[in-house]
Amino acid sequence: MRAQIEIRRLAGGDLRAQLDGLAAVLADCVEGGASVSFMSPSTHVQARDAFEGFAADVDEGRRVLLAAFADGEVVGTVQVVLAVPPNQPHRGEIAKLLVRRSARGRGIAQLLMERAEAEARAEGKTLLVLDTVTGDPGERLYARLGWNRVGVIPGYALYPDGRPCDTTVFWKSV
Numbered sequence: 001m002r003a004q005i006e007i008r009r010l011a012g013g014d015l016r017a018q019l020d021g022l023a024a025v026l027a028d029c030v031e032g033g034a035s036v037s038f039m040s041p042s043t044h045v046q047a048r049d050a051f052e053g054f055a056a057d058v059d060e061g062r063r064v065l066l067a068a069f070a071d072g073e074v075v076g077t078v079q080v081v082l083a084v085p086p087n088q089p090h091r092g093e094i095a096k097l098l099v100r101r102s103a104r105g106r107g108i109a110q111l112l113m114e115r116a117e118a119e120a121r122a123e124g125k126t127l128l129v130l131d132t133v134t135g136d137p138g139e140r141l142y143a144r145l146g147w148n149r150v151g152v153i154p155g156y157a158l159y160p161d162g163r164p165c166d167t168t169v170f171w172k173s174v
């Protein structure tokens with residue numbers, strides 16, 4: 001039988017208690033070739049450092065971080081960046097949607113995104129934006145969840161192995 005998936009919003013302290021699990025998900029995605037800020041090889045320490053930085057933002061109310069748990073283990077995560085310039089208080093940004101390879105294709109990313117949109121609404125956000133690698137599974141997911149495609153920026157980022165990749169920008173009213 002498949003494990004029940006639980007989505008939890010982590011406060012700074014809870015997040016720090018889950019640093020190893022969150023770092024393992026990030027490292028697994030980079031190892032799998034995902035273009036999510038890091039180059040290959042990236043270490044567990046680098047991934048932990050990144051989430052420690054996110055925990056500081058969570059403490060300051062600048063970011064929301066959600067984690068998906070299966071049998072008590074972190075299998076996915078997503079963030080809503082709340083910090084925006086004073087003239088865009090209604091806008092947030094989705095970042096770092098990550099599901100470890102062994103847990104994909106079970107709707108975990110969809111659950112994370114639905115909850116992220118609900119948390120953003122609860123924080124007073126009515127407009128969300130995100131960008132994702134053109135042609136990767138994330139792009140299909142966002143289109144399926146009703147996100148509006150703005151367009152493609154060629155050569156925006158690099159895959160972990162150094163190849164350039166295009167980025168598709170999306171927005172959604174929530």
Ligand SMILES: CC(C)(COP(=O)(O)OP(=O)(O)OC[C@H]1O[C@@H](n2cnc3c(N)ncnc32)[C@H](O)[C@@H]1OP(=O)(O)O)[C@@H](O)C(=O)NCCC(=O)NCCS
Binds near residue numbers: 095099132133
């Ligand atoms: C993009 C990503 C987050 C998707 O995670 P996921 O949990 O596999 O996503 P879902 O399970 O919700 O959807 C994936 C597919 O499984 C399908 N699916 C969902 N639940 C399913 C189920 N119970 N049975 C069969 N298929 C299912 C979905 O329809 C979807 O199909 P598609 O690929 O044809 O669109 C994941 O691939 C990932 O972490 N990639 C690396 C990082 C990345 O690129 N992140 C996005 C950058 S912003």
